[in-house]
Structures are given as C-alpha cells and as structure tokens.
Ligand SMILES: [Zn+2]
Ligand SMILES: [Zn+2]
Ligand SMILES: [Zn+2]
Ligand SMILES: [Zn+2]
Ligand SMILES: [Zn+2]
C-alpha cells in the first residue's frame with residue numbers, strides 16, 4: 001500500500017528546535033515537513049497511527065520509499081528527521097530520528113491495544129503477532145509431545161501432565177520414558193528399583209541383586225555329600241558338614257590318643273563299640289606320657305625358680321608350732337629350699353633343728369649346711385671349700401639397734417661331708433649344734449610375728465664373715 005506524503009506529515013510532528021531542515025538545502029524535496037507543521041488533531045490520531053504503524057510493520061520497503069521519495073538523498077534526510085513518538089499527545093515524551101521510531105514503538109507503553117483474539121490482554125501492536133502465535137490463551141496450538149490441539153490456556157494446564165512427554169526416571173537409572181509409562185517402569189523395569197531378595201527378604205537395588213544372590217546366606221544348597229538331609233541354607237552348610245551330615249567323614253574321637261580310624265558318621269558308633277579296649281589302652285599310654293611331661297615341666301619350673309646367688313634368706317614362719325612339734329618328736333628337722341652357689345655351682349641346702357641336735361639338744365637351735373647332688377658336680381672342684389656363714393636377723397624396727405647373730409666356718413678339706421655327694425646323700429652336713437640358745441631366741445627381736453629369718457651365705461673367697 002502506498003501512502004502519500006501528506007498522510008505521513010499528518011501524523012508526524014516535529015519539535016520546533018531540532019528540525020533537520022534548518023537552512024534546508026533546496027534540492028531536498030521535503031519542504032512540507034517543517035518545524036511549523038502542527039500535529040494532527042487527537043480525534044483522528046488513532047487511525048493515522050494505525051496507518052503509520054502499518055507502514056512500519058510492513059517494513060516500508062525500498063519500493064514504497066522510492067515511490068514516495070525517488071531521491072535516495074531525500075530519503076536519508078527524511079529518515080534523519082527528528083520526530084516525536086506518535087503517542088506524543090497521549091503523554092509519550094520520546095523524540096528522536098524517524099528511523100528509530102519503529103524501535104521505540106516496540107517498547108512504547110502508549111502503543112498497546114487489546115488482543116485481537118479477545119483474550120483481554122493489552123498488547124503492544126508490534127508484539128501482537130508473537131502474542132497471537134505463542135502466548136495468547138485464545139490461540140489454537142498443538143502439544144509438542146502428543147500433538148493434540150489445545151487452546152493456549154488449556155495447553156498451559158496440559159504441559160506438565162502430557163502422558164507423552166519423555167522424562168528421566170527419578171531413580172537415576174538413566175532411562176528417559178514417556179510420562180504415562182513412568183510408574184510402570186519404576187515398579188517393574190527400572191534397574192534401580194528396590195527388590196526384596198527372594199531368599200533372605202532383605203531389599204536390594206535391582207541391578208545388585210544378582211551379585212547378592214552369589215553370597216546370600218539363605219540361598220538353598222544341597223549337601224555335597226548327598227546325605228539324606230533336605231536342602232540347606234548356604235550359611236548352614238558348614239555346621240551341617242561338621243556336626244550333622246551322616247555321610248561326612250569323621251575322625252575317631254580318640255584321635256588324640258592315637259586312633260587313626262576315619263569313617264562316615266553313621267559308622268562311628270559301631271567303631272567306638274568294637275574298639276573299647278584299644279581306646280582304653282591308648283588313653284592309658286597317653287596319660288602316662290602326659291604324666292612324664294608334667295614331671296619334667298615341674299622340674300624345669302623349679303630350675304627356673306632356683307636361687308643361684310649363693311645367698312639364701314630362709315624365712316621360717318609359725319615357729320612356735322614347729323618348736324612344739326620338735327619337742328615331742330625327736331630329730332625333727334626343717335630343711336630350706338635348695339640353692340646354688342652360682343649358676344653352674346654347688347647345690348646346697350640348709351637345715352634347722354628347732355629343739356637342737358647333738359650338743360645343743362633341748363637347749364639350742366642347731367643349723368647345718370649340706371651339699372646335694374647338683375647338675376654340674378662333674379665340673380666342680382672337690383672337696384667343697386667355700387666359706388659358709390649363718391646369720392639370724394634381729395628384726396628390730398630401728399636398724400642401728402639391731403644386733404644379728406652370725407656364725408661361720410671354712411670347710412675342713414679332710415671331712416667327708418665336703419666330698420662330691422653321692423646320688424643318695426644321707427649325711428647330716430656341717431654346721432652349729434649350738435647356734436642360738438632358746439633363751440637368746442626370746443630376747444631382742446629375733447622372733448617377730450612368730451617368724452625368724454636366717455641367712456645362709458656361701459663365699460668362694462674363704463674369708464670368714466664375722
Ligand atoms: Zn512512545
Ligand atoms: Zn490474546
Ligand atoms: Zn501432550
Ligand atoms: Zn528407572
Ligand atoms: Zn538374600
């Protein structure tokens with residue numbers, strides 16, 4: 001549609017101060033457009049606006065322009081003319097070059113008209129086409145997923161509910177599936193759905209269930225011995241083979257005693273019955289072997305606890321009872337634990353007669369040392385020549401006031417008691433029949449809590465202790 005320049009000039013108005021044609025060039029054939037042109041009356045401005053809008057929306061093709069302004073120079077000048085917005089009268093303050101008018105109308109708030117589909121919205125003229133096509137609730141449109149036709153309004157309700165819309169499974173299995181199949185997928189196909197193990201009933205993510213079945217303790221298995229037992233749970237198999245399976249091969253329960261019989265469980269009772277005597281003999285042999293072991297362990301233990309220091313502190317408790325016993329029983333002798341003079345030295349033992357012996361009988365306590373057969377006698381020098389001292393401790397609480405009783409001797413090499421002892425020594429030993437008198441024993445603190453301490457010290461240096 002071709003518009004006459006007059007129609008243009010009617011609707012356009014120009015600010016007086018900024019006319020592009022001030023001192024206009026004569027060769028520009030647009031002298032009608034001047035700052036003095038008065039705006040059209042507002043009564044018909046809408047229809048004129050529509051017209052100019054129509055021109056603008058139709059992109060005012062070059063042809064049109066050429067028909068109006070054949071001269072390109074003139075066209076340029078026109079488009080550079082400064083104009084007011086066509087809604088100037090309604091209050092729009094915009095004014096700029098004509099070429100920017102169309103851009104302005106996109107945003108001019110005075111350029112809105114009611115939607116032509118009568119949805120009730122006010123839409124800027126230039127956005128009407130988009131509105132009718134994409135956003136008008138009255139438009140007819142199709143769902144991109146199911147391809148059904150909807151009014152724009154109905155589509156908004158349909159979006160988010162369309163059964164054909166593909167969605168990712170919420171279980172993160174990676175599957176994309178139409179909404180209408182999703183719940184079916186989640187309950188029966190999804191690889192990430194939870195499923196109970198059919199043996200143990202615990203729940204597992206579907207794609208780990210096979211791995212679980214490989215180790216699930218409740219999976220039924222049959223006995224590898226093919227016994228009469230029914231199907232067992234996998235976790236029960238070990239106990240079954242060990243304790244119940246009648247076919248599994250067992251060792252005789254007298255295995256430790258030396259019976260080598262092995263056979264199926266159902267044969268075991270018979271074996272035990274038939275071999276009673278043999279089993280008993282085996283047990284006896286084993287018991288006596290163990291007895292030997294116990295004896296040698298005991299002696300190893302006592303060797304370990306032996307005293308190798310050459311000094312024995314002999315604690316004699318409950319002395320009054322021992323004394324009373326000695327008075328009624330002639331020759332009653334207490335013996336000390338054996339001890340060695342050094343790790344590979346002589347083995348010695350002290351003895352004490354509470355009621356005396358020989359010259360000290362009934363008046364004194366007598367003490368002796370005797371040499372016992374030791375482990376290393378073959379390597380030692382004989383006769384025994386170490387000095388020996390006996391000390392009875394005064395147990396006074398004040399050490400300065402304590403006064404011990406000490407007796408010592410150096411062995412006489414001619415005396416047979418100091419020769420290498422035989423396996424079965426019966427010798428008395430050597431010592432002091434009148435070590436301490438019964439009178440003296442009551443004095444000081446030699447006895448305390450009915451206990452006395454006697455030290456026996458063996459010294460290879462032969463120096464006699466005083
Ligand atoms: Zn405007
Ligand atoms: Zn609409
Ligand atoms: Zn749909
Ligand atoms: Zn899934
Ligand atoms: Zn299971």
Ligand SMILES: [Zn+2]
Pocket residue numbers: 223224225226227228229240241244245246247248
């Ligand atoms: Zn079995």
Ligand SMILES: [Zn+2]
Pocket residue numbers: 252253254255259260261271275279
């Ligand atoms: Zn047996």
